[in-house]
Amino acid sequence: MSEGAVKKEERRKFQAIKGTRDLLPQETALWNRVEQTAHEVFATFGFGEIRVPIFEPTELFARAVGGETDIVSKEMYTFEDRDETSVSLRPEATASVCRAYIEHGMQQFSQPVKLYYMGPMFRRERPQKGRYRQFYQIGAEVLGGTDAPAIDAEVIEMVMTFFEKLELQGVQLSVNSIGCRECRPKYVELLRAELLKVKDKLGPDSQRRIETNPLRVLDSKLESEQAIIAKLPRIGDHLCKECADHYAAVKRGLDLRGVKYLENWRLVRGLDYYMRTTFEITAQGLGSQDAVCGGGRYDGLVELLGGPPTKGIGFAIGEDRLILSLQESGKAPVAQGRDVYIAWMGENARATAVRAAKTLRNAGFSVELPPVEQKFGKALGQADKLGAKYALILGNNEVTSGEWTLKTLADGTQRKVSEQQLFAELKKM
Ligand code: HAM
Numbered sequence: 001m002s003e004g005a006v007k008k009e010e011r012r013k014f015q016a017i018k019g020t021r022d023l024l025p026q027e028t029a030l031w032n033r034v035e036q037t038a039h040e041v042f043a044t045f046g047f048g049e050i051r052v053p054i055f056e057p058t059e060l061f062a063r064a065v066g067g068e069t070d071i072v073s074k075e076m077y078t079f080e081d082r083d084e085t086s087v088s089l090r091p092e093a094t095a096s097v098c099r100a101y102i103e104h105g106m107q108q109f110s111q112p113v114k115l116y117y118m119g120p121m122f123r124r125e126r127p128q129k130g131r132y133r134q135f136y137q138i139g140a141e142v143l144g145g146t147d148a149p150a151i152d153a154e155v156i157e158m159v160m161t162f163f164e165k166l167e168l169q170g171v172q173l174s175v176n177s178i179g180c181r182e183c184r185p186k187y188v189e190l191l192r193a194e195l196l197k198v199k200d201k202l203g204p205d206s207q208r209r210i211e212t213n214p215l216r217v218l219d220s221k222l223e224s225e226q227a228i229i230a231k232l233p234r235i236g237d238h239l240c241k242e243c244a245d246h247y248a249a250v251k252r253g254l255d256l257r258g259v260k261y262l263e264n265w266r267l268v269r270g271l272d273y274y275m276r277t278t279f280e281i282t283a284q285g286l287g288s289q290d291a292v293c294g295g296g297r298y299d300g301l302v303e304l305l306g307g308p309p310t311k312g313i314g315f316a317i318g319e320d321r322l323i324l325s326l327q328e329s330g331k332a333p334v335a336q337g338r339d340v341y342i343a344w345m346g347e348n349a350r351a352t353a354v355r356a357a358k359t360l361r362n363a364g365f366s367v368e369l370p371p372v373e374q375k376f377g378k379a380l381g382q383a384d385k386l387g388a389k390y391a392l393i394l395g396n397n398e399v400t401s402g403e404w405t406l407k408t409l410a411d412g413t414q415r416k417v418s419e420q421q422l423f424a425e426l427k428k429m
Helices: 003-011 025-044 058-065 070-074 094-103 149-165 184-197 204-212 214-219 223-230 241-256 319-328 347-362 376-385 396-401 419-428
Strands: 055-057 078-080 086-089 113-122 134-143 172-177 275-282 291-297 312-318 340-344 390-394 404-408 414-417
Touching (some): 025 319, 055 058, 058 094, 094 113, 094 312, 134 149, 134 319, 149 172, 172 241, 184 204, 214 223, 340 347, 347 396, 347 419, 376 390, 404 419
Parallel strands (some): 340 390
Antiparallel strands (some): 172 275, 291 312
16 A cells, blocks of 8 residues: 555544434434433323344344335345344334234233334435434334224324424324225225326336335325326225224224324325324424324234234334424424533642532532633633533632632622532522
């Protein structure tokens, strides 16, 4: 290697991989608030947290999500492990939760089992606003027990309650039923036949989907296809009696809970495991990637993965999008400052400063203790920069007299306080 090449190599700057990003403290404060709210709200509905691995056998996702879906066929991060098995970073977590349900014999637990999760997912999509290759989901699944429509309604009520608590703006819920193993195949054949009649007028993606998955044509955002799609037969007119009754009962359940929704017969979702209820929620400020939550019923998925016949329904929220929407509507909390900045000078004051910091932190105050002594002027400047509320000034005089100086940074007033008074004073704020 030439010297020039070595230099160039040394200067190389590393950057986060395309589609991934760092979240800095100004942002993570909001992330933590959102996650804390999820823990609280989901607990009130009786859900417990599950943590599943970041990677799983590729076959799990291929089987559950579907080998023909975009997620599995184009977007998974798949690699061969050292023992030559194929593993993939999880593109979603429903498959893993179902695997865990089977693996831990959760059908023996009291049914239904109500679980939620949060964490990163991976899909190799084209990055844009609200779309990343590593993104975060907060999701929940209800497994086992019955397929009572009230479960669907309550799961949806739970997400809506969560969004309400966060004061998410412009929330719109769309619902649909995509039928079951009995009625959907018949509808899909009818749809395919109708699509074949207008094939020449469709774009290449939709043309291909006539063969692979005609339902996905309904998803098309292509302007030129909208008028054609509007005239296609609608699944709502072709549901079997059980599915039609179930769907009607889900809607009644939503009404009963005061949950507002729009019906969207074109809502089909991009994963193969769904049946009957499907839903999606959009929020404001997100541009084209405005779906903050997607979910639906997936009876039979556990069975498909080798478990007992099991009902299932759930959803996943795109946390990145949820945060973006909250930020756009000004709901983001301001970056956290400090309660107290300890400005100390002199070896005598060091021990007192360390002791004061320890006691204040134990009492729950956020304290900045500079590691080396600073002139008071400089220290107060630092305190201002950090947005501290108070500066505790500890010099030789303060330490010998036991009279500490507490300065309120907002108005510059200061007063003498004893160690005891300091705590009383700070607790008042
Ligand atoms: P999904 O619709 O594929 O469903 O994803 C759910 C949500 O994750 C989307 O609505 C979106 O907010 C977010 N999301 C998806 N891809 C990205 C991305 N590349 N960047 C940022 N956010 C993204 C599922 O994953 C199902 N497992 C949901 C479910 C749970 N159904 C039943 N149970």
